[in-house]
Amino acid sequence: MNSMNPDDPAERDRLILAAVDRFLDKEVAPYAHKLEHDDIWPADIVAAMKAMGLFGCIIREEYGGLGLSASTYAKVIERIARVWMSVAGIINSHLIMSACVQRNGTEDQRRRWLPRFASGEVRGGLALTEPDAGTDLQGIRTTARRDGDGYLINGVKTWISNGIHGRAFAVLVKTDANAKPRHKGMSLFICEKQDGFTAARKLEKLGYKGIDSAELVFDNYRVAGADLVGGEEGRGLQHVLNGLELGRINVAARGVGVARASLEEATAYAQVRKTFGQPICEHQAIQIKLADMATRVEAARLLTEQAARAYDEGRRCDMEAGMAKLFASEAALANATEAMRIHGAYGYSKEFNIERYYRDAPLLCIGEGTNELQRLIIARQLVARNPV
Numbered sequence: 001m002n003s004m005n006p007d008d009p010a011e012r013d014r015l016i017l018a019a020v021d022r023f024l025d026k027e028v029a030p031y032a033h034k035l036e037h038d039d040i041w042p043a044d045i046v047a048a049m050k051a052m053g054l055f056g057c058i059i060r061e062e063y064g065g066l067g068l069s070a071s072t073y074a075k076v077i078e079r080i081a082r083v084w085m086s087v088a089g090i091i092n093s094h095l096i097m098s099a100c101v102q103r104n105g106t107e108d109q110r111r112r113w114l115p116r117f118a119s120g121e122v123r124g125g126l127a128l129t130e131p132d133a134g135t136d137l138q139g140i141r142t143t144a145r146r147d148g149d150g151y152l153i154n155g156v157k158t159w160i161s162n163g164i165h166g167r168a169f170a171v172l173v174k175t176d177a178n179a180k181p182r183h184k185g186m187s188l189f190i191c192e193k194q195d196g197f198t199a200a201r202k203l204e205k206l207g208y209k210g211i212d213s214a215e216l217v218f219d220n221y222r223v224a225g226a227d228l229v230g231g232e233e234g235r236g237l238q239h240v241l242n243g244l245e246l247g248r249i250n251v252a253a254r255g256v257g258v259a260r261a262s263l264e265e266a267t268a269y270a271q272v273r274k275t276f277g278q279p280i281c282e283h284q285a286i287q288i289k290l291a292d293m294a295t296r297v298e299a300a301r302l303l304t305e306q307a308a309r310a311y312d313e314g315r316r317c318d319m320e321a322g323m324a325k326l327f328a329s330e331a332a333l334a335n336a337t338e339a340m341r342i343h344g345a346y347g348y349s350k351e352f353n354i355e356r357y358y359r360d361a362p363l364l365c366i367g368e369g370t371n372e373l374q375r376l377i378i379a380r381q382l383v384a385r386n387p388v
Contacts, residue, residue, distance in 0.1 A: 013072045020076050023048060024083045032084035036356060039209040041165055045087060049120070054091055056118025058246065059098050063114035070246060070308040074253040078301070081257025082264075085360045086210040088257070092250040093125030093161040097170040100126075100188060100243040104230045113168075113190060122192070124166035126247075127157040127216055128240060134159075135373050137172065137237060138182040142218060144173040144189065149225050151175075153191065153218040156200075163199050163214025168192040171218075172240055175233045188229040188236035196221030207359030241318070245311055247368045248321040252304040255328030255364050259300055262335035262357050263293045266342045273344075280342070289338045296331035303327050319381035322374040329364035329371060336361040 027048050035042050049055060057073050059065025068076070073095075080088040098117045101109055116122040133139040142155025153173055160169065171191045179185025191197060200215045229239050267290060270281035280286045307324040310317035336357040340347035347354040365371045 013068070013075075016066070016068070016072070017075055017079070019052065020054075020079050023052060024079060028080075028083050028087060032087075033353065033356075036084065036086065036209045037350065039204075041212055042087065042090075042210055046090060046120075046123075046165075049087075049091065050123075053118070055094055055120040055123060056098075057091065058095055059102060059114050059118040063102070063110060063118060065098075065114065065118040070249055070311040071305060074249055074304050074308045077250050077253035078257040078260070078304075081254040082261045083257075084210070085254055085258055086208055088250065088254050089161055089208065089211045092247060092254075094123050094166070095250070096126045096243040096247045097124055097168070097190070099246045100170050100229060100239050101190065103242050104188075104235070104239040106231050108226070109190070109229065109231075117168075122168050123162065124168040125160060125162040125170075126240070126243065127160050127163075127169040127171040127191075129159045130156060131158050135370055137240065138186070140172060140174060140186070142171070142173045143177065144175050144187060144223070146175075147222065151189070151223050151225065151228070153189070153196075153221045153223055155218050157216040157218075159203060160214050160216050161211060163216055164202055164212035166193075169216070170229065170240075170243070172236050175236075179234070183237040184234045186236040187233045188239045189223050190227045190229060191218075191221065191223050194221075206362075207356065208363050244368055245317055245321045248325040248374075249304060249307050249311060251364055251368045252300065252307065252321070252324035252328040255325070255330075255332040255361075256297060256300045256304055258332035258357050258361050258364070259293070259297045259328065259335040261353070262332070262339035263290070263297055265352075265354060266290065266293065266335075266339040269343055269346075286342060289342060293335045293338055296335055300324070300328035300331040319378050319385070322369075322377040322381075325364075325368065326371050326374040326378070329361070332357075332364050333361040 028045055053066050056065030057068045057076065061067040077088045098114065101113050128137055130140050130142060144151040144153045169191055171189050173187055173189060174185050175187040176185030196219050198217050200217045203213045203215065205213060270286050270290065271279050273280050303324040307317055307320035310320045339354050340358050343354050346352050
């Protein structure tokens, strides 16, 4: 896809989305069910995404990426999540790290890191969460202490996507544990695996299998001062929050994908499953479920498109991204549940995809900030934007 460059951006996006659809039909759909149930990291799928340039989706062309808008990127993610949500996660964490460097890094950092991120030569993600710090990121304990022209990092991160197979991570640390307010003492570093930086263990999960979630340990890990994002201490939380806007758009798009897959399979099944002498799609109880499911998909997609458009326009969009993430993830959970009910015992069977959607969807309500946190963000921004 890197060779595509029609003069018409809309045509270029159409070609990219068509290429993604072909890739999903050929390279992902036939293998997703088994890979997910066996919890196998999809090496061949990752290699194909690397060849297509998908690890550089939102990285600007001048740095070797595809330069997609967030609006087009959201459409890519919806398509991927509809087939296998875990694959979308492999891209998401990597691209949040990339967005942090692209938006907040120095020009030297952009030129050193972004081409390697875009090509997939260096893949990774975002390392924020700790055993005792998730939603409250200001409570992290991982520290970075100055040591000559670099820093020594010590601490533990957990539930880090791409932790086993990833090579570099944007790591949030405390450079001043006594700073008031606390966020003034937080910084972000790009850390490449080497001595002192190890993936301690793979974490087992209910769903979202295939993608590796790991615990990362830093033991006197030395990082160069040149890899402090933006070149200035104390701005790490701000850099992360900027990146999480894109992350929440991604999660929202994943929610649309899972909600859509649940709807499509429920609609098809309702036309072939018969009870009392007629297809169950003719029963009002099922019709009501399908109508609600379809409405959730369309509403979630529109909210996601609105958030992506705001991101593309450079506007602050934590409220829009929060709304999209909140609604789309809850839509995915509701639709997965209703699809299971419509399928009955078959929905509970491991032979069908429905039980996978049912296991995957709850993560969307937790990841990139819980939905309870999204409600607080939305309410605070609503008041801030509408003073009296």
